[in-house]
Amino acid sequence: MSHDLSDDMNDKLKIPHIRSVETRHLEEREALFRGLRNLDRRAFLKASGGAAAAAVAAGVTYPFHSFLPINVAYADESGAAQGFNFAYISDSHLYVKKTNERFVRQLLRAVDDVNSLDPQPDFVLYGGDLAQLGRREELDMGAQILKSLKAPVHMMAGEHDWYYDIGEHWNTLFGPEHYSFDHKGVHFVVLMSVHEKDFWSARGMSPAERMHTVAGLDNAVQSAFEVGAPQREWLKQDLDKVSASTPVIVFSHSPLYKLYRPWNFWTDDAEDVQAILQRFDHVTVLHGHTHQVLTNRIGNIQFHGMLSTAWPWPYAPQGLPALTVQMNRPNPFDANDGLGDGSVAVHPDGLVDKLYNLWNRNPMQVKASYLSSGGKSDIPVAPTLSSY
Amino acid sequence: MKTPALLALALLAASLHASAQDAAGTPQQSPAPASGTTQVKLCDNKTTVQVPKDAPKTREEGQKISDSLMAQWKAANPGKDWVQAEVEAHQVVTPEDNSKLVGTGQSSTYGTVTQQDVQVWNNETYKMAVYGSTVFHSSDELGSDIAVSCDMCHPRAANTHPETYPKFQPQLGRVALLRDMINWCIEHPVRGKVLAPDDPKMRALEAYILAQRKGVPLDYGKR
Numbered sequence: 196m197s198h199d200l201s202d203d204m205n206d207k208l209k210i211p212h213i214r215s216v217e218t219r220h221l222e223e224r225e226a227l228f229r230g231l232r233n234l235d236r237r238a239f240l241k242a243s244g245g246a247a248a249a250a251v252a253a254g255v256t257y258p259f260h261s262f263l264p265i266n267v268a269y270a271d272e273s274g275a276a277q278g279f280n281f282a283y284i285s286d287s288h289l290y291v292k293k294t295n296e297r298f299v300r301q302l303l304r305a306v307d308d309v310n311s312l313d314p315q316p317d318f319v320l321y322g323g324d325l326a327q328l329g330r331r332e333e334l335d336m337g338a339q340i341l342k343s344l345k346a347p348v349h350m351m352a353g354e355h356d357w358y359y360d361i362g363e364h365w366n367t368l369f370g371p372e373h374y375s376f377d378h379k380g381v382h383f384v385v386l387m388s389v390h391e392k393d394f395w396s397a398r399g400m401s402p403a404e405r406m407h408t409v410a411g412l413d414n415a416v417q418s419a420f421e422v423g424a425p426q427r428e429w430l431k432q433d434l435d436k437v438s439a440s441t442p443v444i445v446f447s448h449s450p451l452y453k454l455y456r457p458w459n460f461w462t463d464d465a466e467d468v469q470a471i472l473q474r475f476d477h478v479t480v481l482h483g484h485t486h487q488v489l490t491n492r493i494g495n496i497q498f499h500g501m502l503s504t505a506w507p508w509p510y511a512p513q514g515l516p517a518l519t520v521q522m523n524r525p526n527p528f529d530a531n532d533g534l535g536d537g538s539v540a541v542h543p544d545g546l547v548d549k550l551y552n553l554w555n556r557n558p559m560q561v562k563a564s565y566l567s568s569g570g571k572s573d574i575p576v577a578p579t580l581s582s583y
Numbered sequence: 584m585k586t587p588a589l590l591a592l593a594l595l596a597a598s599l600h601a602s603a604q605d606a607a608g609t610p611q612q613s614p615a616p617a618s619g620t621t622q623v624k625l626c627d628n629k630t631t632v633q634v635p636k637d638a639p640k641t642r643e644e645g646q647k648i649s650d651s652l653m654a655q656w657k658a659a660n661p662g663k664d665w666v667q668a669e670v671e672a673h674q675v676v677t678p679e680d681n682s683k684l685v686g687t688g689q690s691s692t693y694g695t696v697t698q699q700d701v702q703v704w705n706n707e708t709y710k711m712a713v714y715g716s717t718v719f720h721s722s723d724e725l726g727s728d729i730a731v732s733c734d735m736c737h738p739r740a741a742n743t744h745p746e747t748y749p750k751f752q753p754q755l756g757r758v759a760l761l762r763d764m765i766n767w768c769i770e771h772p773v774r775g776k777v778l779a780p781d782d783p784k785m786r787a788l789e790a791y792i793l794a795q796r797k798g799v800p801l802d803y804g805k806r
Contacts (some may be wrong), residue, residue: 293728327730411720413738414672455676458738506735506772509742524742527768528754580806582743 211563285322322483323353323448359491388447419463442545455511491516507533523578609711715791726775749806
C-alpha cells in the first residue's frame, strides 16, 4: 500500500502508474499490432515464434496478458501491387437509447476501434441490422453515431432495419439498398438479401407486428430471406460490364448460401446468385446476420461472416460448413464476449484475409490461403470451448 | 374429443349449481334464472345460459347448451389459442408419446391406462413447455428493463445445455443448477427481476429449456 510507505520509499520503488491487467493486455496488444505492420514476413515469423515460446516458458495456457499473435502480415510479400484494407461493423441492433443504452455503448466501442486503426481503412462496411425494430428513431441515432467514423462508410440493410416501413426510412437516410462501386481494381456489390415474401397481409399484421415477427430469429411465421428475381436481374446487368479476371467482393446481410433455415441463416435463391457469380476468377462474399466467425467456400466463392456488436449467436445445430473453425463459446459472464468488429485485408489478386476483432479475446484471422487450400494450410487457431 | 367432456362438465355444473351457490354463501353475479327456465353454468362459474324447463332431455339439446356456453367463453377469452399461436411462431419439442401404454394395467392408480390418460399427460406437459417458450421469447414477461429476451442469444434454446447441470460455475464460486443460470441471465444480460425457484415462470422456463434438449444424454458437470 503506497500510503504506508514514506515518500523516500515511493521514490525508490518508482511506481509511476498502476494499470489493470486488462489495460496492460490492451496496451501490449496494440503495441504488437503497431509493430507487426512494420515487419517483413521473416521478421514476423520470428516475432510470432518468440512470443509463443515466451508464453510456453511462462506456463501460460490461457494467454491472458501475454498477447499471442495469430495474424496480420498483410503486406504483400512480392513487393508488387499493394492491396488495401477496409473495416467492418455489423449487427448493432439499436433500440432507442432510453430503452437500451447497452447496445448503443457497444456500437460506440466499435466506432472507437475503427477510428483508432492506423493507417485508417479505405472505407468501412456497415453490415446491416443497425436498428432492432426498424424505427425511425433507431435508424436516426445509428446514422448519427456512424457519422463519427473517420473513414467513408458503405451501408447495407438488414431485416431489422427493414420490416417496420419496408425500408422507407432506411432508403431516405442511406440511399438505394443495392448498388455497386469500384475501388482499387476490385468491383464491390452491395445486395439486399433479406427480402421476404408477404406473410403479413393475410394475417392482418400491423407494421409493428410484422417487424416483431421478423425480429425473432427463431420465429417460424416469417418467410425465407431472398435476393429476389428483380435484384438478380439487376446484378446480372451490373456484372455484364465486368471482366472475369476482375476481383468481385459481394456484401450481403444473410449468408449467400443455405446453412440453417429455422434461423434464416439462409438465402432462398442462393444458388441462383452463386450461378451469376460463377464466371469470375475470384469472388468473396461478406455477410452479417450470423453474429459469429463463419467460413465457407463454394467453388470459386469464399464466404466470411461478420461479428455483431450487440450479442453473439450460437452455431446452428446443423449445416455448419466444414471449413468453419468456430470461435470460442461466448462466456455469459463477460458482457462483451463473442462480440466485436473487424477488418479485411484485400490482396492484389482480390482475395481477402478476414480479421475478426473479438473484444476481450485475441483476434481470429481467416486467410484466403486457408480457403484456397481447402483448409490444408494457415488453419485458424481452434477454440478451447466449442459449442454444445 | 371436446364434446362429450364439455357436455358432461356443463351438465355437472348445472346439477351442482344450487349447492355451489349455497356453499359459497356469496351472491352470484349472474342474472337470476327467469321463471320457467333452468340456469346452466360453465365450470368457470361465470358463464351461464338459460334453458327452458320443458326443453327435451336429448343429447342434441345438451350439445346445444354446451356449444352456447363454449361460444360465450371463447368470445370472452380472446387469448384462448395461445398454445397454438406460440407453437406456430416457435417450435417446441413435443413430449414422449406414451400411447404404447394404452390398455395396459397396473401403471395407473385408477386402473388401465386409457387414451384419455395419455392425452392428458401429453397435453399438460407440452402446455408447460409452451408456456416456457412464451416467457423465453418475451422481454415483457421476463420484466426486462432493456427489451432483451432469452431467445436473442439462445434461439430455440440453443446453447443453454441443461444436461450439463449441476456443475461448478467458477464465475459464481459454487455449484450451479439450471435455474441458477436462468436467474443469472435474467438478472444480468436481460436486466429483469429474478424469479423464485417455484415461480410458475421459472418452472415453465426450465420445462421449455429441458424440452428442447430431449434425447440428449444427461452429463452433469460437463464444461
